Amino acid sequence: MGYFLIGANYKTTPIHLREKFALSHDDSIRFLNILLRDGAAEEGMLLSTCNRFEVYTITQHVQEVTHKIKNYFSPLMSEDEFDWNKMIYSYQDDKAILHAFRVVSSLDSLVIGENQILSQFKQAYEFALAHKMSGNKLNHLATRALYVGKKIRTETDISKKPVSIGSIALELAGRIFENLNQKEVALIGGGKVSELVLHSLKNKGVDHLTWVNRSLNKASKLFVDLKMDYKTYALDQLVSVLQKSDLLIFSLSVDHPLLTYDVVSKIMDQRKNSPLILIDLGIPRNVEESVGTLSHVYLYNIDHLDGIAKQNGKERGEWAKKAETLVSQLALEYMQEMGKGRDTIQALHLKLENLRKKEVEKTLKKLPQLDKETQSALEKCTQSLVQKILHEPILMLKKEQNRLEHTDILRKFFKLDEE
Amino acid sequence: MSENIPVMSHFVVIFGCYLVAFFLFCLRLITGHSSLSLIALRWTLISFFGHLFLLSFYFQGKGYPFLSNSFDFLQVMSLTIVLVYLVFSHFYRFYAAGLFLLPLTLVFSSMSLTKIIASTTPGHFFENPWAFIHLLFVSIGIAIFIVSFITGLLFIFQEIRIKKNIFGGFLDRLPSLESLDQIYYKSLYLGFVLFTVGIITGGGWSKSETGHYLQITLKPMLALGIWIFFAIFLNLRKPLGLKGARGILLSAIGFLGAILLASISNGL
Known part of the structure; x- marks a missing residue:
């Protein structure tokens, strides 16, 4: 009776197919029950995130478990789509242990060093535990994997430097202001980039902001989803927003810069040199480059942020090499412990x-x-x-x-x- | 001196402790191991308490008025710098400043150790009760001014790094510009208050020794000049928008005066 893991992730399966692996709460219980029925698997745990779908089992009947999973999902996909061998990977025993440790340590993630996978794995384990799907062996593996995930994050700097544009923008702001939630933040423009920044702002504890856009009719649903208070202003009121804001994030598509040196210079006199951060994510740029030369004005554009993202990504890559060694070592220790215990x-x-x-x-x-x-x-x-x-x-x-x-x-x- | 009074070798040990703390900060900078920051900070704390304990013993049984020589004055200044650093590190993410403030402590400490033989002769006017209070406030006030000045320099340095998009390394661990600005002005206000008390008690000391509150000599005139400068600067800072680097550079005039005053007072 050993570990058997079967799954699909962002490397093997495109998003439109990964979506089909996403199971609701009830379906997850039903699915695990099918696996455990007739003793095909003794224990089971399901890890389902937007980037991966993995089933962890304790079983002697690998073929039977594989067959059951295949049967469960094949009706959900068309014959053309359902290329099982290409989409699915599986590991047994030692390889399954190593894979689990790598997953929780975020070494197998799309963004290496991301922290979300740790809580997602924990939730998957708690779900299996709460529904009595996992037993002694899976509990051992899951608790040890969580321990490894935390150890990797404390002993390496793999998660320390942000790599997403939103997080980097806020990290830059954090070098100037201590608490962003006590500052006036304004978002100029809508669109995908604004959404990313908005999520990062929310994660930083910012719960209110000013939104400036061309069209005010389209008050973003996102504000409501994120439970954020917001005030709206038309684009021609930008200067008055500039007077009272500390951090402005621009992401509009414009022909000419919205902010020029002269405008910001005048505003800075009125603001009595209170620091102002301008993060320009727009292309073409929304803020004139020379604005950054003004005292107490800190201007960053998409190239600055991109450069930092690349640098941070490179550093994470360096740390990932060290983390891989550590994970292999910890997996080996675990395997030896398991073996010694069994003997x-x-x-x-x-x-x-x-x-x-x-x-x-x-x-x-x-x-x-x-x-x-x-x-x-x-x-x-x-x-x-x-x-x-x-x-x-x-x-x-x-x-x-x-x-x-x-x-x-x-x-x-x-x-x-x-x- | 009684047998219980700490001998100079004990102060050398304390100097060595601060030196170790400084090396730990340097090691943190070189190796990038974040755990070293905490070790360095804790070691600084232990060294500080050792220093405080030693100086208290020394103060109790030395047989001449405390602070009447350069050794005492410089020791109190070095102790104050560490104290202010530890207090701000407790409230802000200020520990990286140890890399810049500990060398100052080391400089004052080493200067005091080399001045000890030449400066132990007590003068009768040091036995005046005003003298101790005046010298204590002035020494602590100047030390805090110095911390404030270094923080101001860190602000300017950090602002340049931010504007030029320089990232990475131990200096990223410095607090935000906003916090550095707060530390700078809080220490400046505190130093100013203590310096004010120092000037008032200095007047009292002068009155009881010479019959005049103020003498037209270099030291009191310089002290008064520094006081007036900071009083004007601190009052006009907000209305004139003298924030950030501009304000810090302007206040540097006062700091240079304070350092000059400390040098004259210690016969350096």
């Missing part, structure tokens, strides 16, 4: 069983008058006794915590290495 349990069983048999034989020699029923009762009684003696030590070995230590103690205590 110890077998050795314990064997040792006590041999002892039991010897003692029963001795007793039966001394008591030849015993009838068959009594002899059988004696056998059962001693077997039960051995099982009861072994119950606690084996439970201890199956627990994740201090397994290696416990294994060593038990091996010494029962002199398992002396024979």
